Amino acid sequence: MAVAVDIQGVSKRFRIYHQKYTSLKERVVHGGHVPYDDFWALDGVSAEIAAGQTLGILGRNGSGKSTLLKCIAGIIQPTTGQVVVRGQLAAMLELGAGFQPELSGRDNIYLNGSLLGLSTREIDRKVDEIVEFAELEQFIDTQVKYYSSGMYVRLGFSVAVSVEPDVLLVDEVLAVGDERFQQKCIDRVEQFQRDGRTIIVVSHSPDLMRDICDQVLVLDQGKVVTLSSPGEAIRAFRQRLAESGFVPEPDRLEGGEPDAEGAPVPLARQRPQVRLLSAVADYAGKEERSYIETGEPLRIDVTFDVATPMTGVQFKIAIISERGQIVYAAMSPKALSGMPLDAGVGTASFQFDTVPLLDGRFGVNIEARDASGITLDLLDSGCYFEVMDPGRAMGIVGMPMRVELVPPGVATEAQAAGAGR
C-alpha cells in the first residue's frame, strides 16, 4: 500500500531563552549572547502512515504530539529530518484561524478557503455546501464579529472539511458545537475514512483513539514509544503515565505501638496477629507481557505471616481503578475462615476465571480481618495489574455481545452481523 505520510527521523529543537530579548538594544547590550537551553521537542521520530489509514498520536501534554503535527503540516520546519506528504494536505489545528472579524462570513469562506489551498473556482463551487453544512444560511453575509463562538467554529470546521484533502490533520478540535453538530463532524470524518483518505488525529483521549484509529503512535518526551494497534498503544501510553506519574508504593499500615495521644489505630492492638506481606498478580504469559487481555483469567497471590495460631481470619480483596473507584470488592468465603491457621507464612490465592474489565491499570487492596471483623492488617495497592482490550469497546466492563440484524423484508433468517465485546 502506498505511503501517504513518511516521517523520516524528524527532530525539532526549541531554544528556551532564559530571558527573551526581542529588541536590538537588548541583543547589543548582551553582546549578542542570549542565554538559552536546547529542548528537543521531537527526537528522531520516524513513522510511515499508509494511505487510507487513520493514525492517532497519543501522548501527555508536552510530549511533542502537537509539534509533530505542525511539522507534518509544514507550519514549522524540523531541525533535522524531513516529512514527505503525498497528496493535498489540510490541517485543522484551530478552527477559524485567520477569520477576519470585520468581513462577512462569505468573504471569510473565500479568504480562509484560499488560505487552506483551495482555488477560487473550487470555493465558488463549494460555497453553498459550506454554508449549508455550517447551518449559517441566514447569517452568511453578516460580519463574523457578530457571530457566536459556536457559529464561528462551525464555519471554521465547514471550510476546513470542504478542502477534501488526501491527508487530513486534526488536533482535538472535533468537539465543536452542540451535540448534533458534533455528530455531523464525526460523520464527516467517518466519510473521509470511507473515501480512503488518510487522517492523523492528535488527542489525549484514549477513547477517541480506540474509536476511530487504525494505528496509534505514542509519543513521550519527543520519542516514539510505540506505533501499534490502538489497544496495545493505549496500554503502553497508560504504562508511561504510571511510570512517570505518582505511583504509590505498596503501603503498609503498621500495627505496633499506638500513638502517644492514644489516637485510635484501626488495627488490632499491639503486634498484629496476621501481617500481610505481599500481593502478586499472576497470569499466563507473564514473562512476555505486562498485561492481560479482557476476558482472560487472573490470579492474585497474597502471602501473610501469622504470629500466633488462630482461626476465623477473613481476607477482603478490592480492585481499584486508576481513578480510585472500587471496581470490585469481596470477602473470602466464610467456609474458609473456619480453617485454623498455624504460626508461619501462608498464601491466599484469589482466582478470577475471567476478568471482564476493559482497559486500564488496576490496583489491588487486601485486608485481613479477624472473626469479629476487626482489621488485622491492610495492604493498599499491594500489586497492580493491567488490562488491554484488543477490541473497540469503550467504558469499564466488557460485556460479550452479538448483534443480529433483520433487514426489512427478510422475515425469517436473522443473520449475525458481527460480534464484539
Next chain:
Amino acid sequence: MAMASEAGPASAELGPGLSEPAAVLAPAVGRRDLPYRVVSSRVPLLTRFLRIWQSRELLVFLIRKELKVKYKSSVLGLLWSMVNPAIVLLVYYIVFKYIAKNNTPYFALYLFAGLLVWNLFATALPGASSTIVANAGIVKKVAFAREVLPLSQVGTATVFLFFQVIVMALFLAGFQLNPAWSYLPLVLFALVDLVLLTAALAIFVSAVNVYFRDVEHLVAVLLQAWFWFVAIVYNYDTVYAKFVAHHLRWLAAVYLADPIQPIVLAFQRFFYGRVFVTVPIPNYPHYTVQVLAGYSYHFYVEMLAGLLVASLAALFGALVVFGRVEGNFAEEL
C-alpha cells in the same frame, strides 16, 4: 464500519487530485499520481517561488481583505482612496501657488508625481514590517506561503497607487496638461522596478521583524530620512548642479544610485513632462536648472534596467533570508 451508507453528494465528485487542474502549477504528470511535498529545514528557492506563485489567488484575497477592512463601515468606502489624494493634491496646489510661492510651474503636480512613487514605498514597508507579527494567528496555525503576507502589503499599496494615478489624470485633464506620452513605456518599466524593489525589502523586513521587533520602528524613522534624499520636494537638477559646482561629480553618481531616485525621475518625466522649463537657483546667479533631469530616454532605460537587475538580486536575497528564518516563525511569535 458496519453499514456502508450511500455516498453523499460530496464524495460523488472526482478525487481531490483530479478535479481541479488549475489548482497547482505542477507538471501534468504530477497530478495523476499525487504530488509530493517535503517538509524539511531546507526548501529549494525554486520550490519557494512555485509556492508563492500558486498562492496568487490567496494574495488577491488578502489584498481585497486589506482594502475592505481599511474602509469598513465608512460611507464612501473605497472612494476614500481617491478622495484622500485628491484633497492632498488640492491643498498642495493652493499652498504652493498662493502661500509658499514656488517658481516651478505647476509645482503641485511635480510634487505629486514623485509622491506617487514614494507613497507606494512608504505605505508598503511599514505595513510589511509588522505583518507577520500581526498575523501570528494564522502563521502559527495554517501552513501557507508566508511570503504572501508582506507581498499583500505591496499589492495593497500598488492598488492605492492606481487610485492616485486616476486622481493625477483627472488633475492633468483639469489643467489641460499632457503627460509625456512617449515616456509611457518608461514609467511602466519604472513601476515594475518599484514593485520588485519594494517586494524585496518588504519580505526582508517582515522576516527580520519577527526576531527584532525594533525593525518596524527603525523602518518608520529611516523612511522619513530617506524621503529627503530623493528629489521629490525639490528638483533633482538643483542638487545635481550644486554637486557639479563643487566639483563633486562622484557624489552625483552616488545620489543617482539611490534605488528610488531613477523611479521617481521616470514618474516625474512622464507625468510632469515639462523638461525644458528652467528655473533659477537662489544664491547661484550663474546657474539655471531644468525642473526635470535632462537625461535621454536611452539613459533612463539603462538606469531602470540596472535597477531591475539589482531589484531581482535583492528579491532573491530576501527570499533566502526569509526561508532561513521562516521555520521558526511559529515558535518565535
